Amino acid sequence: MNNTRVKVIGAGLAGSEAALQLAKYGFDVDLYEMRPLKTTGAHTTDKPAEFVCSNSLGSIDPTNASGLLKQEMTILGSYLINVAKESQVPAGNALAIDRTVFSQKVENLIQKSGKINLIREEIEKIPPDTPVIIASGPLTSDSLAADIKQFTGSEHLHFFDAIAPIVEKDSINFDKAFYASRYDKGEASYINCPMNKQEYEKFYEILTNAPKIELKEFEKDAKFFESCLPIEVLAARGIDTLRYGPMKPVGLVDKRTGIENYAVVQLRQDNVSGTMYNLVGFQTNLKWGSQKELLHAIPGLENANILRYGVMHRNTFINSPSLLEPTLQCRKRKDLFFAGQITGTEGYTESIASGMLAGINMARFLNNEDLLTLPDITMLGALMKYITTCDKKHFQPINSNWGIVAELVADKKIKKNKKLKTEMLSNRSLDYMNSNFNI
Ligand SMILES: Cc1cc2nc3c(=O)[nH]c(=O)nc-3n(C[C@H](O)[C@H](O)[C@H](O)COP(=O)(O)OP(=O)(O)OC[C@H]3O[C@@H](n4cnc5c(N)ncnc54)[C@H](O)[C@@H]3O)c2cc1C
16 A cells, blocks of 8 residues: 555645655655745745744743643654754753754755655645645645635635634633623623723723734735724724723623623633633734733733733634544545644644644555544644634634643642643643553
């Protein structure tokens, strides 16, 4: 069966890792990369696995969510994490790389494998007659995006992130926040953070003075939909716009006080286990430091642990909960896998991780072996579970974070101790990985 050729589209972070994994299993790979014939607007070289912005893959500390993911990837034999370690520059607890050295080493590995044919060509349509991994990234070319849209159905392809922050439920102060549904209709499943006039005015001042992240040139033609405007854009329309929009207080009475407040921030459950809540209608492009200051000015969120910050940028991604298995196999075409940021995993490390998994699973699929699914006590398993099973209607890309992993069975005192909790979560995953994999 190993004489099957696999097509991998995109020699970015995910595609390069997927191709190297397939080569390790003995498969021949045609790895298609459209650069330098056509560029994305963000890439500047013709090299594989280019880092388009920061040169950091985030923490290496296993008690950090991204650090744990890297450890799991090392155990599973990730090529690019290994290359990153070889290309490391000093950056404290973070794994930062010399991007030129990194890409050159990845290119050398591709060449040395003897199994990967790096072809400079834009793929405009999903190849119909051969096993394929699509790893064309957040800036997938227009023609391929149009074909993916046709294959998946137009409602399943998104072109822009408009992400609201997510906080950890255990860090919300319920002396102030309360559960209620508007006009008491249905289950009281929303968490509400109430504000009086003074608190609202302070919040508004922080918001309107906060610095925003500038959109890149290639992002400027992407128009925001009126229904998902960033809060800072709404706030610029006038002091009361938010109180008539996402912070509308009407019908939300705090039963403890009987008061309908001046403004309310609502939080909606984000994952099945109920450990993560997103701020409804709070998509934002503020700098992260400002987001933290703003969120901590909301009564009830003074000490909120922010699991994901809001972002807005050009990003092509599929609706993975509708389309993919946690193995990254496409539900309606078994010899098609997706990998990288296009699946809704956000970040360099996460893109490599899903490339690794897609490569391993394509190889297992072609060998008629069981596909690899990790449990959600691991960061990689939790990430795959989240992107393939979360609410389809509100799906937005996510990076590794503690909110998505299975809850710890431990008493409340331990759960409140963040350091101890993350140590236990990390050890739980690494025990599992070390006893199940010896690659
Ligand atoms: C502007 C920008 C900045 C970012 N900054 C960061 C950051 O600082 N830190 C972070 O962790 N994450 C960042 N990300 C998010 C993400 O981690 C990176 O985009 C990452 O490179 C994604 O990996 P990937 O393999 O999915 O896609 P990519 O690395 O982009 O690889 C996709 C490859 O596919 C090629 N391609 C596209 N269409 C076709 C086609 N039709 N045929 C052939 N080839 C094609 C592209 O040229 C590209 O080489 C950023 C994203 C963007 C867009």
